[in-house]
Every structure is written in C-alpha cells, then in structure tokens.
Amino acid sequence: MKLFASRDDLICWLESLLQQRIVVAPVRVEGQTMFQPISKVEEIIFDFGNTTLSPKGWFLPPTETLFSVRRDDGQVELVPMLVEHDAVVFGLRPCDARGIALMDGPFLQEPSDTLYQERRSRTALVGLACHQAQPECFCTSMGSAPDDLSHVDILLTEVEDGYIVQVVTEKGKALLPKGWAKYKGKMPTPPQLKTIPTKEIVSAVRELFNDPYWERLADRCLHCNICAYVCPTCYCFDVRDYPDKGKVERVRSWESCQSPGFSLTAGGYDPRTTKGERLRQRFYHKLLYFPERFQEVGCVGCGRCGKACPVNIDIREVISDLQQLTEARSGS
Amino acid sequence: MALESPFIPYVAALKTAIHLTPDIKLLSVELEDPDIRVGFDYKPGQFALLSAFGEGEAPFGIVSLPEQGDGLEFAVRRIGTVTRALQELEPGDILGVRGPFGNYFPLEDYAGRNIIIIGGGIGMAPLRPVINRILQRRDDYEDLLIVNGARTPQDLVFQPEFPTWKAAPRTRLELTVDKGDENWKGRVALVPDVVKELAPSPDNAIAIICGPPIMIRFTLSVLKNLGFEDNQIVTTLEAKLKCGLGKCARCNIGEKYICQDGPVFTLEQISQFLEQP
Numbered sequence: 001m002k003l004f005a006s007r008d009d010l011i012c013w014l015e016s017l018l019q020q021r022i023v024v025a026p027v028r029v030e031g032q033t034m035f036q037p038i039s040k041v042e043e044i045i046f047d048f049g050n051t052t053l054s055p056k057g058w059f060l061p062p063t064e065t066l067f068s069v070r071r072d073d074g075q076v077e078l079v080p081m082l083v084e085h086d087a088v089v090f091g092l093r094p095c096d097a098r099g100i101a102l103m104d105g106p107f108l109q110e111p112s113d114t115l116y117q118e119r120r121s122r123t124a125l126v127g128l129a130c131h132q133a134q135p136e137c138f139c140t141s142m143g144s145a146p147d148d149l150s151h152v153d154i155l156l157t158e159v160e161d162g163y164i165v166q167v168v169t170e171k172g173k174a175l176l177p178k179g180w181a182k183y184k185g186k187m188p189t190p191p192q193l194k195t196i197p198t199k200e201i202v203s204a205v206r207e208l209f210n211d212p213y214w215e216r217l218a219d220r221c222l223h224c225n226i227c228a229y230v231c232p233t234c235y236c237f238d239v240r241d242y243p244d245k246g247k248v249e250r251v252r253s254w255e256s257c258q259s260p261g262f263s264l265t266a267g268g269y270d271p272r273t274t275k276g277e278r279l280r281q282r283f284y285h286k287l288l289y290f291p292e293r294f295q296e297v298g299c300v301g302c303g304r305c306g307k308a309c310p311v312n313i314d315i316r317e318v319i320s321d322l323q324q325l326t327e328a329r330s331g332s
Numbered sequence: 333m334a335l336e337s338p339f340i341p342y343v344a345a346l347k348t349a350i351h352l353t354p355d356i357k358l359l360s361v362e363l364e365d366p367d368i369r370v371g372f373d374y375k376p377g378q379f380a381l382l383s384a385f386g387e388g389e390a391p392f393g394i395v396s397l398p399e400q401g402d403g404l405e406f407a408v409r410r411i412g413t414v415t416r417a418l419q420e421l422e423p424g425d426i427l428g429v430r431g432p433f434g435n436y437f438p439l440e441d442y443a444g445r446n447i448i449i450i451g452g453g454i455g456m457a458p459l460r461p462v463i464n465r466i467l468q469r470r471d472d473y474e475d476l477l478i479v480n481g482a483r484t485p486q487d488l489v490f491q492p493e494f495p496t497w498k499a500a501p502r503t504r505l506e507l508t509v510d511k512g513d514e515n516w517k518g519r520v521a522l523v524p525d526v527v528k529e530l531a532p533s534p535d536n537a538i539a540i541i542c543g544p545p546i547m548i549r550f551t552l553s554v555l556k557n558l559g560f561e562d563n564q565i566v567t568t569l570e571a572k573l574k575c576g577l578g579k580c581a582r583c584n585i586g587e588k589y590i591c592q593d594g595p596v597f598t599l600e601q602i603s604q605f606l607e608q609p
Contacts, residue, residue, distance in 0.1 A: 066339040069385045076385065076426040080337050106579045113579060114335035209606050236581040239339075239574040243386040250339070250389070255582075262582065265570045266390070266411050267454075269545045271585060271609050281584075284606070289587050 002183040003176070006162040013177055014041045014090065022087040024058050024123075026051050035089065044091065046158075049134040050302060054096040054232030055089050056103060059119050062254050066115070066239070069248040083118035088175065091128045094148035094155070095139040095300040099232025100125070101151040105294035106235060124171050127152035133191040136303025138316055141198050144300055146190040159188060196316045197323055201297065204326040205287045213325060215276030217318070220311040221258070223275060227282065227305035227313070228256035233290075233298045234282075236262075257281045283318055338577055341383050341428030342368050346421045347403050353487045355410045356454060357419050358395070362403040363429060372432070373398055376439060376461035377568055377596045380431025381576055382406060384417035391573055391591075393458035394432060397465055404429065407457040407489060433576040434595050437462050437540065437566065446474040448532045450551055452481045452523050452543025456489045458568045458595075459542055464493075467500045476503040477532055481523035481547065485509050485516045506530060524550035527558075534559040540566045552599065562600035569595045569602075569609050585609050 005013065017023055022037050025044045029036065032052040033045055070077045100120075107116040130137075130146035139145060149155050153172030157164040164183050167173050228234040238255040241248055255262065258278050264270045272278050290298030299315060306314030347360045361382075363369040374380075374394050383389045390412075396405035408418050421427060439462065447466060451459045466473050478497060482488045488507060498505045508519040508526045519526060523543065532539070539555055541548060548567065555565055571583035571590045583590035586605035588597075602609065 067337065074426075076343055078340050078343065078428070080340055106581075109578060111338040111577055112335075113577070114337045118335065206606070235579070237574065237579075238582075239389065239580070241383075241386050241388045248386045250383075252339075255580075257581070257584075263585075264572060266415075266572055267544060267570060269570075271607065281607075285581070285584065288606075289584065292587050 001167040001173070003165040003167065003180040004162060004183040005156075005165050005180050009177075009180060010156075010163055011041055014044070016177065017088055017090075017175065020086070022085050023090055024055065024087055025090040035092070037087075046091070046128075049132070050093050050096070050130075050137075050304070052304075053230055054099055054302065054304070055092050056096075056099060056232050056235075058087070058089055058123065059100060059103065059116055060107070060235060060237070060254075063251055064115065064253075065249045065251050067250055069250070071246065081115060083115060083122060085122070087119070087123040088126055089123055090126045092125060092152070093130055093302070094127055094146065094150075094152065095137075095142075095144050095302045096232050097125050097127050097151035098139075098144045098148065098300045099302070102233045102290075102294070102296060102298055102300065103235055105290070105296075124154070124175055125152045126172070126175075127155040129155055129157040130191060131158055131188070133193045134303065136307040137193055137301065138196050138303060139301035140193045141196045142297060142299050142301035146193070147187070157188060196320055198297075198319060199323075201287055201319055201322065202291050204322045205284060207329065208322055208325055209280070209284070211325060213321065214280040215274065217313065217321075218275035218279040221275050221279050221313060222310060223258045223260065223278065224310060225256040225258050226308045226310070228258060229254065230304040230308045232300055232302055232304070233286065257285065279313075283315070286315075287319070287322075338430075339575070341381070341389070341430045342372075344404075344427055344429045346423050346425050346427060348423055349419070349421065352407060352489050352491070353482075356487075356489055357408050357410075359406045359408055359418065359421070360396075360403045361406065361427065361429060372404070374432035375436035376465050377436035377458055378432040378434050379458075379576075379595060380404070380406070380429050380433065382408075382414075382418060383428030383430075384414050384421070385426070385428060387417035388414045389428070389430070389574075390414040391433075391571075391576065393461075393568070393595075395457050395460045397461050397468075399468070407454065407460070409454045430576060433591055435593070437568075437596050439465055442538045443472045444474065444536075446532070446535075446537040447476050448537055448539040449476070449478045449480075450523060450527060450539060450541040450543070451479070452547040453483065453487065454489065455543030455547070456480055457542075459540060460490055460493070462540060463497060467497070467503070470501060470503075474502070474536065476500070477530065478503070478505045479508070479523060479526055479530065480505070481508045481510070481526070481543070483510045485513055485518075522550070523547050524554045527551055528554045531558055534561070534564060538564055538566060542568050562603055563598050565599040567597060567599065567602070569597060571595075 035055040107113040153169045155166040286298035343364045392406045573583035574580040578592045586607035
C-alpha cells in the first residue's frame, strides 16, 4: 500500500507518535548525526547521508544492565531489566534496517536474548529511502538497495512536495493515521551505486585463510576497534559486574574481536595473538562464519567501517583483493 | 509477561569448599530452587557459568555426576578476579549458576573399548566425571589407563580419589610430576614421555586428553606415532566465553562456537576447523 503525506502531515504524525511511544531518530550530537530518543520533533534531522552510528544501539545498547543483584539479610534477589516502552526508530536507512535483520540471527536464535527480543518486538522501523548515494555506499552489492523495503515496517521516500509512504507490514499500518491519500504516481528512480564484485565471495574467503595477505593488511591496523563500533552488524559483547554501594549490576557492553585478549583463555593461551589473525577474524566472521550459520553475508554495504578507519582499511577493497587472490591461485 | 532472561543465573549456595591443591578448590554448590535442582540434568563434559556477584561470571566444567545427587561440583583454580572471589566464598554464601551448556563426551559410544585418559594440571577437571562414570559402569568398558601429570606432587588435583581409581578393576593410574619433593617416589617426567613409555595400543581404543596446550601438542604427536587415528583422540576446548548462548562470539573459533558446537571435539573434527584452537 502506498500513501502520500505532505511535510506537515509527517510532522503531525511524528508529534502524535511521540505522545504514545519513544521516538528514536537522527539528531545532531556534537557535530555527528546519531540515533537518539527525541523529546521534540524539531530535533530530527531529515537531510543526511547516513548517520555516524547505525541504530543497532537501540536494540543492543553500547552498555546495558542485564540484571541487578539486591542483597537483603543474606537473601539475594536477581532483578531483571525490563523493556517497558513501545518505540519507533524513525529515519533509518534500508541498509541499517537490514543490519538489524541480520542481528536477529544470533540474538533471536534459541535461547533468545530477551532484552533484544522485547525491544525488537516493541519497536517499529520507519525507514527513509536514500535519494543520494554516499561515496562509501555499496548496499546494492550486498543484497540491499537504497529503496529496499525488506526489513522496515514503513518506508518513506522523499519527493518534491512530501513523502511517499510505503506500508510494508501490519505493524507499520497500525502506526499510521487515517486520512492520508493513496499515492498513485510513479516511484522516483533510486540513486545508482557503483557495484563491487561479490560473486562467490564466501568460497573465495574459505581458500585464503593462510594467505600472507592478512598479516600484510594488518600491518597498518591500529586495532582501534572503530570498524566494529560503527558497524551495523558487529555484535560481539563483553559482560562484567559493576558493584556500586552494595548493589551489583551485571552489565553487557560492546566488544570487538580486534581487541588484544579478546580470545585469551583463562590458562593464558590465545589462538589469535597477531593483528593479522584478529583482522582476519573480523572479515571471516562476516564473510564466512556468519553466512554459514545464518545464510547471509554479515555486511550490509553501508561503508561506515572504511570511512571511519584511520588507516583506510576498506572492506570493499578487501573483498576485491580476496577475489583477485583467488583468481591468481586458480590461474597458476 | 516478561520473558525469562537467559542471562539470569540460578541462585545457589556454597555447601562445601575444600582445597584440592594450593590453588585449586573443589566447590560443592546447591541450587536453591528444589524444582530446578531436580531438573538440572547434565553429562560428563558439559559446563556451567558460575557467578561471584560483584566480580563476574566465568565458565567451569561440571566435575560431579548427576547421580551423586549431592550438589554440583566445580574445581576452581585461582587465576583471576572471578576465581579468586569464588574461592573466597564461605559455606552458605550465595553464588549464581547458569547451565548446563555445551555437548559432552559420548561415553555410551565408547562402550566395549579401551579408554586412555590423559590429563595435566587443572585439565583433569573435565576428565574426573569421565573417569567416575566409567568406573560406575566398569563392565561396559575394557581397560582404563589414566595418565595424570602436574607440576609438583601437591598439584595433583583429585588425590583423595586416587585410591578408588587405583583399586578399580582393569584400571591403571600413572601419576607423574615435573618436579618431585622429598616424599615423592613416583615418576618425574613429562606427560608425553610417560605416554610414550607406556605405549598404549590404539587397537579398539579412545584417548581422551585435556591439559595445557604444550602438553596436548606433544602428547598428540606421541599418540599419532603409536598409531592413534584422529577420530580416536578426543579433547575439550576452553574459552573465556561470556554468554554460553552462541551470541557473544568470544568462543568463536573458525566456523565453530565452543559453547554450542563443543566444548568436546575429536581431533578429526578440530583438524577440519579453518582456524586452529
């Protein structure tokens, strides 16, 4: 179903959504465009390429309490954290919606991660189609598109005098006001993106595990972890206890396989001691291990990692290098 | 209704804690909820995560057998903050238990075979329920050879059980240490050398091995020289994993997740991992 909303219609609708539920939307924070719960609709940024961080943090927060421990007279009570509000993530790009759908793989597989699952089921996704591709974008090479409807509840496409509103799911339909007119016009042509070769990338990766490529590539890696931080599908985490004034909280926080010690065992042994082994793990997890488990490559083509990397390690280049190395091998 | 978080442990009380070695304690733990206590079924090789509230959570092999019926036992070596906090608990103190997780040693499949158990240091922990299960069902198995090494005599972990193990029919216990003391009359040798000297036959045999990586590496080459095939050698892998649920990815090695696909693997399986543990 396609509807049309003027800019005023959209603002009115957002005002009413904000009365009922948390609205998470792109806002300016210290010069960056970030997803945050808003208090006023005017805070929302509509004109942006993509946000600095993906909205994954709404579902898997950078740090969150899993439960707290209350001690009383020798009794211990474990108090779970609950998700108490309905929400809408407004304005996410189709690639980032796909990132969330990919995170569903590990987090909803049994036994499901209940905090993630509750946030996911209580949050609607209102996407904003891209009218312009950014230099770092390659979503069409990774199975998505600037106007991809697959993983949103509603997709908005900006046109000259307002927004075309594509209603994708029942969950999305339930959010909308009555009275918006049907849209009968054509859809604007989405921006064209440069494609990168990704054919048989999964099998290409498999053959190159012991290739010296990884150590060479990692020579310049600073293991700063920014790639994992900005990635919409990186989901590794750490869990620690934080005692505070007699109360203890068990806290989960984002972690990265690029951190030295990530795979260190209690006995002091570490299967990944070099930067090359750790960098290889990041690409192998996305390009081989994730597809083996969840049938999809763990990259949505948002290009944030390459853009943020201080030493220009770009996943597009890595993918193309891997294919060239495979070709060179089969040719020799 | 809120869903039950898989991160929330069962509340348990420490029943007893005894020093097995200067840095390893045997903790006996009882789950508070009687229904959960009865329902907590597990097999040799499975692990649980123990919580010392305020310090954190870490994985440990369950070293008891469910049929013992008197709580869950864990051999905890003091090596970091969580293990230190667990060792400092007094009987009656509260801790958390999540589990059981992972696969197990398929001991039923090994019926009718000679079993060789090779353990070094705290690596004996996951092997203890294997030995005790085999001894309970002694007639199901052929000869049992246990090779147990440690740094010094006082570091041999399950000493109180050695007399029982030694006395069991068709069972041989061979102890060895890296460095003896004035009372030690046994072997002073490395585990791989002892295995080489004893030269167990690979015929109809399964070798189950756990210990420090260096011990495993050299013992594997001894076993292979003796003619053991990769599918006759079984081990259990370790990771400082955070969830046990296939999510945190801390135990991801190659295509495998130790918490879900393991921790027990044959050498044949491990040799097919893309990344070697």
